Amino acid sequence: MSRLDVEVIVVGAGVMGLATARSLARNGREVALIEQFGLGHTRGSSHGGSRIFRLSYPDATWVRLAQAALALWHELEAEGETLVERHGSLDLGDWEANRDALAASGIEFEVLGGGAIARRFPLELARGETGLFQADGGIVRADAALRALHSSAIASGAQVLEGTRVTSMQPDDAGVTVAGAGVALRADAVVVTAGAWARGLLEPLGVALEAEPTRETVSYFELATDEPVPSLIDFAEGAGPGQLGYALLAPGIGLKAGIHHTGPATDPDEVGAPDETIAGRTADWVAKRFRGASPLTRRETCLYTNTADESFVVERHGRIVVGSACSGHGFKFAPVVGERLAALATS
Secondary structure, eight states, X not given: OEEEEOSEEEEOOSHHHHHHHHHHHHTTOOEEEEOSXXXXXXXXXXXXXXXXXXXXXXXXXXXXXXXXXXXXXXHHHTTSSOOEEEOOEEEESSOHHHHHHHHHTTOOOEEEEHHHHHHHSSBOOOTTOEEEEETTOEEEOHHHHHHHHHHHHXXXXXXXXXXXXEEEEEEOSSOEEEEETTEEEEESEXXXXXXXXXXXXXXXXXXXXXXXXXXXXXXEEEOSSOOOOOEEEESSSSSSTTOOXXXXXXXXXXXXXXXXXXXXXXXXXXXXXXXXXXXXXXXXXXXXXXXXXXXXXXXXXXXXXXXXXXXXXXXXXTTEEEEOOOXXXXXXXXXXXXXXXXXXXXX
16 A cells, blocks of 8 residues: 655545645645546536636625635636636526625626517516626636646646545544555645535544535537527526526537526435436426527536535534535635635645
8 A cells, every 4th residue: 555645635626626736736735636536527516518607696705705716717717728708697586686795896787678688698588577697707617627727736736646535534633644545645634625425524533514415417408599698597487486597608519507406315426317307397497598499418417515505614623624515506616715725724
């Protein structure tokens, strides 16, 4: 069994783990990032071509966090390719709190009537509907972001161990020993960014993570035109009472869409498959909202790790730092959350 000693170990190389490892390495820390699968795998929460980026949230705290993340995404872009595409974000339905939070944060927005929205975008609204448009929203090119974070972390000195599943973490007064298949590592602190697998890793240490993994279904659609499409959050026409529909551009494919928080509780070690019922409800919603959109056969799953109030867990328990869960809306915040986790690990 090989042995590696570093200052900080990060367990889980999704977007949060990569961002944390990059931040640590850029600050001169010796860091090892451990991933049970391969980088960019499709079993967790960070895969795919795009994720929504938006400043529009119903609470100014989230708005400011998104602003901080956007600045850090631009900093990462300076090292290589474009990662954030600004197509705007559009909120339909109950958007008043979002408007107030944007206004309190000094961010420009537009309140548009249904006719104006239909003229600007290939969208259909009912008579009397209005929407909240914010021009800085759009997408993060997710696959490209993972590659950029990985390259930057490696260039800064981080070590990455793929195909290595962590089987135990044993903290003591002097540090933490992390064991996996054929390897043992020793560090001053460990950051757990393992998403849906985090709860199982933390329970033996007496750290309770109040988060429930679910397996969500994502569907893809072909758009009828090349007109710009904002990232859409629809509180009005989800797929049922209290449900939220979302859609965003999928580079090279068309449109990506789903119904937020409709997936069943799941065991992350199961491979799982898309839920055809949810896919059908998504297709019905997209047909109502997007002119000329047609469903593709492409569907996939994505794991959410959900807290009751959709907040993130960013906290330290002795030598263990917890960086989960993100409740299905964390990708956009990864650079700033990574900095905060790195600071906790070295405080």
